[in-house]
Amino acid sequence: MSEAGAPQVIDHRGGVWSIAVPIPDNPLGHTLVHLVETDRGPVLIDTGWDDPDAWDTLVAGVGACGFTLTDLHGVLITHHHPDHHGLSAKVREASGAWIAMHAADTDVVRRTREAEPRQWLDFLIARLATSGAPDDHLAPLREARAKGGGRSLPGLRAALPDREIAPGELLDLPGRRLRAIWTPGHTPGHVCLHLEEEHPGKDAHGDGSRRPGFGRLFSGDHLLPGITPHIGLYEDPESVGEVTDPLGDYLDSLERVGRIAPAEVLPAHQHAFTGAEGRVRELIAHHEERLAGLRALLRVPLTPWQLAVSMEWNRPWEQIPYGSRNIAVSEAEAHLRRLVKLGHAELVPGSDPATYRAV
Numbered sequence: 001m002s003e004a005g006a007p008q009v010i011d012h013r014g015g016v017w018s019i020a021v022p023i024p025d026n027p028l029g030h031t032l033v034h035l036v037e038t039d040r041g042p043v044l045i046d047t048g049w050d051d052p053d054a055w056d057t058l059v060a061g062v063g064a065c066g067f068t069l070t071d072l073h074g075v076l077i078t079h080h081h082p083d084h085h086g087l088s089a090k091v092r093e094a095s096g097a098w099i100a101m102h103a104a105d106t107d108v109v110r111r112t113r114e115a116e117p118r119q120w121l122d123f124l125i126a127r128l129a130t131s132g133a134p135d136d137h138l139a140p141l142r143e144a145r146a147k148g149g150g151r152s153l154p155g156l157r158a159a160l161p162d163r164e165i166a167p168g169e170l171l172d173l174p175g176r177r178l179r180a181i182w183t184p185g186h187t188p189g190h191v192c193l194h195l196e197e198e199h200p201g202k203d204a205h206g207d208g209s210r211r212p213g214f215g216r217l218f219s220g221d222h223l224l225p226g227i228t229p230h231i232g233l234y235e236d237p238e239s240v241g242e243v244t245d246p247l248g249d250y251l252d253s254l255e256r257v258g259r260i261a262p263a264e265v266l267p268a269h270q271h272a273f274t275g276a277e278g279r280v281r282e283l284i285a286h287h288e289e290r291l292a293g294l295r296a297l298l299r300v301p302l303t304p305w306q307l308a309v310s311m312e313w314n315r316p317w318e319q320i321p322y323g324s325r326n327i328a329v330s331e332a333e334a335h336l337r338r339l340v341k342l343g344h345a346e347l348v349p350g351s352d353p354a355t356y357r358a359v
Contacts, residue, residue, distance in 0.1 A: 007061035010272075014200035015176075016216070018266065019061030021048030023083050031083045032268050033058060034218055035065050036195075039175035041073035044097075045193060045218050046268055050086035058087060072097040074173075076165065078220030079190040080105040080158065084268060089159035100163035100171075102182060105189030109158050111238040121145040123237040124326070131329050132303025132353035140322070165191050183222045183257060185250025186229045192257060193218040199263040213263035217276065222250075223257055223265055225273040228286060232330030233337070247338040251287060254280045294335055295344050298358035307356070308332035 008020035008030075015037030020030040034045040042065070048054045062069055072095040077085050080101065088099050101109070125141050165171070167182035177196040184190055195216040221229045234244045258280035265279075266272050273279070290311075297310050308329045309317050320328060336356055339345035348355040 007057050007064055009061050009064040011065075012216075012266065012272065014197065016195070016266070017061075017065045018272070019058060019065070021054050021058050021061070021087075022051070023049045024051050024053070026083070028083070028269050030269070032266070032270075033061070034266055035062065035067070036173070036176060036178070038073060038173040040173070041071050042067050043074045043076060043173060044072060044091065045076045046078055046084040046220070047075060047087035047091050049083045050090070055087055055090060058091075069094045071095075074163075075099045076171070076193060077101040077105070077161065078192070078218070078222075078268060079187040080109050081187065081221070082158070084220065085109070085158055088161075089157075092159060092162075098162040099159055100165050101161040102165045102167075102180075102189030102191050104184065105187055106161050106164065108188065108234075108236065109160060111236055113157060113160070115237050118145060118148070119237040127235075128305075128326065128329065130352075130354050131333065132305035132355075133329070134305070137322075137325065167191075170196075181217075181256065181260065183220075183250075183253035185231055185246055185253050186221045188234045188244070188246075188249075190220060190222055190253075192220060192222050194260055194262065201264075213261045213274075213276065215260075215262050216264045216266055217257065217260065217262035219257070219265050219267045221268055222253060223276065223279060223283075224267045225265075225270050225279065227269065228283060230327060230331060231334050232327060233333050243337070245337050245341050246334045247287065248341060251284060254284055291335060291339060291342075291344070294332075295339060295358050298339070298345050298356055301348055301351075301355045301357040303353045303355050304329055304333045304336060305353075307336065 010018045012018060017035040019033045021033050022030050031046060031048045033048050036043050048058055059069060074097050075088055075091055077088060077099060091097060092099055121141055121144060125138060128138060165180045167180060169180045171178045171180060179194045179196055181192040181194055183192045197215055199216060231247050231250050234246055258277050262276050264272055264274050265276050294307060297307060311332060313320060313328060336345060344359055345356050346359050348357055
């Protein structure tokens with residue numbers, strides 16, 4: 001809630017609203033849950049973190065948009081992360097609304113629910129050890145495993161969706177034209193949602209002309225105005241199959257979104273913005289520059305952990321919290337995967353922990 005006790009709600013016009021739902025103890029601050037009016041009742045895009053304050057804010061926000069929870073017709077989830085999907089089960093229970101998600105992320109939710117918490121700790125310990133994490137980093141995880149910990153990890157009881165969001169699908173929302181755009185990278189099943197309707201607003205100059213581009217894009221975490229989304233490995237304890245390339249997926253997805261050229265982007269964090277094509281170019285250039293920098297670092301063979309320590313983050317490595325270091329290593333590994341696929345790096349044969357060098 002805001003200091004005044006009212007939820008932070010923005011009317012984006014044309015039957016589109018955003019509700020700032022807080023994320024506890026997170027520098028992002030909040031998730032922007034969007035409400036879209038349809039002829040069959042309002043639909044939410046994402047729901048926010050499963051937390052009592054977040055729930056109260058969401059309920060009050062729906063009310064500030066002129067509706068009650070029982071009016072809700074459905075919930076569209078951009079991706080499975082707990083700051084987006086966390087409250088979905090409570091929303092469905094309170095309203096009877098269906099939940100829809102891309103099949104790839106539904107598979108992640110299903111595997112996460114079915115896995116024993118100990119499996120997650122075993123998986124994380126093994127992956128970090130292979131990446132070259134030092135013993136002092138692994139020690140708390142090994143202690144938690146010995147004590148039977150892991151049951152409080154977010155997402156272990158996330159809601160299983162009722163419906164699938166198919167790539168390219170024009171969603172069944174009477175009175176609206178909302179199309180699903182599959183944008184893997186941040187997660188394997190991330191989707192953006194393109195509202196294929198003329199933007200209701202005028203341009204910033206107030207001269208009556210329409211904004212450049214067409215429609216509005218609900219971009220989830222794929223395209224944000226001032227943040228580079230985390231791109232890490234997709235793997236989990238039960239995942240099987242081919243070796244994935246999340247960064248390659250993300251860059252391809254950026255190109256796809258850039259071609260859509262929406263008049264405005266409504267992301268899940270920060271604020272709405274225009275100039276999607278320019279932002280796409282910035283993000284592609286950022287990752288190309290980072291890949292070139294990592295290739296230069298790999299002139300000396302490094303483990304993924306050593307590479308993560310050497311990379312530039314938003315603060316010195318010594319100030320990065322424990323859990324965030326795991327995320328940073330996963331991001332380093334995703335970049336390594338991309339370099340290997342491009343033929344710019346290779347695994348040093350027989351190395352343990354895994355060590356990579358430039359080619």
